[in-house]
Amino acid sequence: MKVTIEELEAYLLDHYSNGGIDQSLFMKLVEEIGEVAEVLNKKAGRKKSGSEDLQAQLGNELADVIHYAIAIAALNDLDMNQIIIEKDKAASVKYNHRTNLEQFIVDMRNKELDN
Template sequence: MKDLTFRQIQDYLLEHYQQSRTEEGLFIKLVEEVGEVAEVLNGRSGRKEGVQDSNEELAKELADIIHYTVAIAAINDIDLTKTIFDKDKKAAIKYQHERDLEGFLNGKES
């Protein structure tokens, strides 16, 4: 299995959704998938019965959340990689983390 970048999946999803979906439609699907993750987690905690409780099911629902999140970014021409690095850098400063994501990836402290 190949590694995947946000840019690659954004390009793929833009091609897939640019003519057929609106951001509102994608957002509704995202909310639906968040609800499905909640069901799995509620099943695990015993708050809900009859729910398939497996890491495989949880993984599928989390992948769906990523799919629709990235699709919304793609059709709005948002560079998620840049945004994640920028947001993490600010959070690392705000919360006084020893290193930010960029430092982690470089294997050193920021």
């Protein structure tokens, strides 16, 4: 199963609408970013690691980061799908990328139709 940004926003808005407070969600986001840093330090050998599955841990911590970031967006009525596309368009121009996210998706979908 795949989830879209819009579906995740709707789910998290429903989940946090009765008590989701931006500041507490932001503090959780910062905590999770710290946990991502810890796993990356272990993967790079800068921090001692046991027998844990660092790849799985990294995935879980990144999922938490996405969860809290999208929850904050949802509570503030932000359309992250549109914001991501528009921000990427501006960055593509600024940094002279050969394509932008929107065109990449269009090209990818066209290739799927051709196959």
